Amino acid sequence: MAFINRENKYKWxxxxxxxxxxxxxxxxEDIAHLDELDxxxxxxxxxPVTGLEIDDKSLAYMDVDGDGKIRVNDVxxxxxxxxxxVKDLDIITKGTDSIDIDQFDCETEQGMKLYKSAKQILENxxxxxxxxxxxxxxxxxxxxxxxxxxxxxVVTETTTDDADLKTVIATAIATVGGVAxxxxxxxxxxxTLDNFYKALADYAAxxxxxxxxxxxxxxxxAIAAYNALDAKVKDFFMRSKLAAFSPDSTATLDVQxxxxxxxxxxxxxxxxxxxxxxxxxxVTGKAEIDLSAPVNPAWAAQFELVKSVAFADKKVLTEAxxxxxxxxxxxxxxxxxxxxxxxxxxxxxDAIKKFIEEDKKAALLDLxxxxxxxxxxxxxxxxxxxxxxxxxxFYRLLCNFVTLSDFYDRDKEAIFQxxxxxxxxxxxxxxxxxxxxxxxxxxxxxxxxxLVYCDCTTKSKPGKLSIVAAVTVGEIGDLxxxxxxxxYDNTGLEWDAVITKVVDNPISISQSFxxxxxxxxxxVENLITKSAADKDAKMxxxxxxxxxxxxxxxxxxxxxxxxxxxxPFDIAKFAGIFAAFGMAIGMIxxxxxxxxxxxxxxxxxxxxxxxxxxxxxxxxxxVLAWLKLRRRNIAPLLNANGWAVNAASKISIPFGETLTxxxxxxxxxxxxxxxxxxxxxxxxxxxxxxxxxxxxxxxWMFNLLDWAGLKSPLPRYNKAEVVECCxxxxxxxxxTATVEAEVVETxxx
Numbered sequence: 001m002a003f004i005n006r007e008n009k010y011k012w013x014x015x016x017x018x019x020x021x022x023x024x025x026x027x028x029e030d031i032a033h034l035d036e037l038d039x040x041x042x043x044x045x046x047x048p049v050t051g052l053e054i055d056d057k058s059l060a061y062m063d064v065d066g067d068g069k070i071r072v073n074d075v076x077x078x079x080x081x082x083x084x085x086v087k088d089l090d091i092i093t094k095g096t097d098s099i100d101i102d103q104f105d106c107e108t109e110q111g112m113k114l115y116k117s118a119k120q121i122l123e124n125x126x127x128x129x130x131x132x133x134x135x136x137x138x139x140x141x142x143x144x145x146x147x148x149x150x151x152x153x154v155v156t157e158t159t160t161d162d163a164d165l166k167t168v169i170a171t172a173i174a175t176v177g178g179v180a181x182x183x184x185x186x187x188x189x190x191x192t193l194d195n196f197y198k199a200l201a202d203y204a205a206x207x208x209x210x211x212x213x214x215x216x217x218x219x220x221x222a223i224a225a226y227n228a229l230d231a232k233v234k235d236f237f238m239r240s241k242l243a244a245f246s247p248d249s250t251a252t253l254d255v256q257x258x259x260x261x262x263x264x265x266x267x268x269x270x271x272x273x274x275x276x277x278x279x280x281x282x283v284t285g286k287a288e289i290d291l292s293a294p295v296n297p298a299w300a301a302q303f304e305l306v307k308s309v310a311f312a313d314k315k316v317l318t319e320a321x322x323x324x325x326x327x328x329x330x331x332x333x334x335x336x337x338x339x340x341x342x343x344x345x346x347x348x349x350d351a352i353k354k355f356i357e358e359d360k361k362a363a364l365l366d367l368x369x370x371x372x373x374x375x376x377x378x379x380x381x382x383x384x385x386x387x388x389x390x391x392x393x394f395y396r397l398l399c400n401f402v403t404l405s406d407f408y409d410r411d412k413e414a415i416f417q418x419x420x421x422x423x424x425x426x427x428x429x430x431x432x433x434x435x436x437x438x439x440x441x442x443x444x445x446x447x448x449x450x451l452v453y454c455d456c457t458t459k460s461k462p463g464k465l466s467i468v469a470a471v472t473v474g475e476i477g478d479l480x481x482x483x484x485x486x487x488y489d490n491t492g493l494e495w496d497a498v499i500t501k502v503v504d505n506p507i508s509i510s511q512s513f514x515x516x517x518x519x520x521x522x523x524v525e526n527l528i529t530k531s532a533a534d535k536d537a538k539m540x541x542x543x544x545x546x547x548x549x550x551x552x553x554x555x556x557x558x559x560x561x562x563x564x565x566x567x568p569f570d571i572a573k574f575a576g577i578f579a580a581f582g583m584a585i586g587m588i589x590x591x592x593x594x595x596x597x598x599x600x601x602x603x604x605x606x607x608x609x610x611x612x613x614x615x616x617x618x619x620x621x622x623v624l625a626w627l628k629l630r631r632r633n634i635a636p637l638l639n640a641n642g643w644a645v646n647a648a649s650k651i652s653i654p655f656g657e658t659l660t661x662x663x664x665x666x667x668x669x670x671x672x673x674x675x676x677x678x679x680x681x682x683x684x685x686x687x688x689x690x691x692x693x694x695x696x697x698x699x700w701m702f703n704l705l706d707w708a709g710l711k712s713p714l715p716r717y718n719k720a721e722v723v724e725c726c727x728x729x730x731x732x733x734x735x736t737a738t739v740e741a742e743v744v745e746t747x748x749x
Contacts, residue, residue, distance in 0.1 A: 028089020098133035151378025203341025423485035
């Protein structure tokens, strides 16, 4: 179906949803004018008919061309079909699965058909009132169980009151098989009736051409035995001819004694196949079988049966005799092979001839024709079922096709949202089926959301379900592959879920603020862990080496043969170490002093410095997160599931917060039964604050907060002589330090 030229005469209403302008479909009149809406304004151009939260039957009915996709033209065709059938177009927007038949527009052909069919259904069901529902049409058998004709071209025993016709119908079903009627009962159609009467005629004709059995009631058994022996007997005569031609080979052509010896030690009842391979009789060079002599025991029973019916008056069997018996069987065998109408053989020849003589075929075909004449009315009944399915689900499809209003409505869920995932004290409301993981691998990152892919299983259903859920609130926490969760589908069925893949994107700006620090902490943690592991390994290696060497590392003996004493502690050896340690402490103190001196005079500006440092670290991550959060879009995920999304469908920061719910605990004063005993928390806080105030007061009184502009109130720290004295003390300290350094250097030398 080609697109119709859009004149855009209809006045559409527009709304802004998901960062895009979209047309509002809110009335039946809007639905009636969908063919005038420019396809470029549709949010979706096509979607699959499976994997959605709409009844598959409804989607199949709306897939007008049956290609497995619902496209713009399918939606337009369905809208025209619906809007031409009802009087009040707004009934389509209510999503109901029932309708008062008076609502059908009988001025249109479509409405009239639906009205008549719906009325017929209600009458067949014996239902009072004029409201028909989907539940009424689902039980097709109940609709047609009381009707004589239902338009399917099948007649049952209840179709007629004629006893002879009933007998023919029942017999045909029992012999050649029946066809299920719309009412659920078994019946016959024209093809079945043809098969039945053909079988009757064929069997009667075959019996009329019957060939007399040459050996009476033993003929069939004798033929079976003859056919089993035929190749073996012919083999004997060929061996006999060859032995007559070459007498020296007679022993070779006969039964080999060595063959019998090879199996003689075993249970011969299990060696029937080996014995059957021997000649049927002893080869003597004569082309005849002595009927009084024993034959191969593996063939004795069949040979005895043929001998008793065909060679009872003979003493020997020649090749000509054997061929003559086969000729006697030929005509009878040919007749048996031409058997026809076996399906009705069990009726007996007399009953078969009676059915043929009475010939009720024409009467039954007339009934079948009357039933088939109502095919249109019956199909209209099917059309009522289709109408009710589409009436219930079409508007919901529009809200997820022309627009995505269901997705952006907090009180509704889109048809692609398949349930809810409970994980990490969060409920993720945006969950989708994963139809093709390869396509999701290529598209998932482009959506800009933090995604977790899960495989779900349940004992209630076979196989596994693959889903993807978006996490839009909170921290990353331990959302990693392998973490278990629980998924609830839209029917409430519980599934065990396990994360198989995580697509890492920002969840929120606050989460991105701390992300650099988490990464740095992770790096530091890894370095510390690695360093500790290396040192632990080195320590263990050294300890192991010392333990292994201990028995052989005896202390050196002195001149008197006794172990030498340990050397006395020599302080001179450690003077350099002590001096170096002192110098290190001095350098650290100097660095701290320099840092404090650099911060003197900054006062409150120091706070701004710290804020600036944090912004330098976290600012880029927050800006990137803000940009990504603004670009979050569900279109790539829908495209991966086979949708053709025509407009961006973004998830704003406020809307994203509605897609994930966090656990909210009430504010309660609960006592931890396993908490450490001691002072209450509030007392600890008070004591800590008091201690801090005392320390701060002491620092202030001794003028140690002068760098922050807080001068001590004590006079001694505000006099000039104090300052001079301090300067002299500093000079003395410097000279003392110089002397100490020289002493340390001398000692080290």
